[in-house]
Amino acid sequence: SQQGEEDPQALSIQEGENATMNCSYKTSINNLQWYRQNSGRGLVHLILIRSNEREKHSGRLRVTLDTSKKSSSLLITASRAADTASYFCATDGWTGANNLFFGTGTRLTVIP
Amino acid sequence: SQTIHQWPATLVQPVGSPLSLECTVEGTSNPNLYWYRQAAGRGLQLLFYSVGIGQISSEVPQNLSASRPQDRQFILSSKKLLLSDSGFYLCAWSLRGTQYFGPGTRLLVL
Numbered sequence: 001s002q003q004g005e006e007d008p009q010a011l012s013i014q015e016g017e018n019a020t021m022n023c024s025y026k027t028s029i030n031n032l033q034w035y036r037q038n039s040g041r042g043l044v045h046l047i048l049i050r051s052n053e054r055e056k057h058s059g060r061l062r063v064t065l066d067t068s069k070k071s072s073s074l075l076i077t078a079s080r081a082a083d084t085a086s087y088f089c090a091t092d093g094w095t096g097a098n099n100l101f102f103g104t105g106t107r108l109t110v111i112p
Numbered sequence: 113s114q115t116i117h118q119w120p121a122t123l124v125q126p127v128g129s130p131l132s133l134e135c136t137v138e139g140t141s142n143p144n145l146y147w148y149r150q151a152a153g154r155g156l157q158l159l160f161y162s163v164g165i166g167q168i169s170s171e172v173p174q175n176l177s178a179s180r181p182q183d184r185q186f187i188l189s190s191k192k193l194l195l196s197d198s199g200f201y202l203c204a205w206s207l208r209g210t211q212y213f214g215p216g217t218r219l220l221v222l
Contacts, residue, residue, distance in 0.1 A: 030209070033209075040216070040218070042204075042213035042214050042215050042216050043156075043202070043213040045210050045211065045212065088156070090211075092209060098144050098208075099146075099158060102155045102156040104154060105155055
């Protein structure tokens, strides 16, 4: 399966701390994306990192990609209560339809 | 700008009843469209995708079907719902590899 796996499954931190979530995948990719899902809502795209990139920043988000280890990490710095959500990594497929394969997600809880 | 709509937001249906969930996209032409199902606390399972009108690809065998009667309309259907069809159904469209999701429909089959 091309599906990614996030680690940990759940993470609880205090507001202001940094949160790190990891994703591992099995096949070669063109890019890897991270999405966020608030409870009962649709997914929102956060950031895309291409296979030839090693690190990318967007605001308080930092994503790394290690294609040799087939892994990625998402770091949220100075977390806020509003960051509480589930975070999913997604890798692209080879069907020519821009299909994405999502992991099972990390449930982040930021305690005020 | 592009927007994606799904309805209804929630649905409670008896076992054996039919289903029709609708998804429409505005502000783009010839989008790739997707239907996902998400079980409680789980990841997303791709059910169907479409690269054009009348073109539907199914990822997993199941009790559901999909249709794309118009360029920006994607419909998920079932003739007879099963208890296992309960879940959160998400529609998405894609642009240059990134997918944009609708608000989802929560389906409860009793």
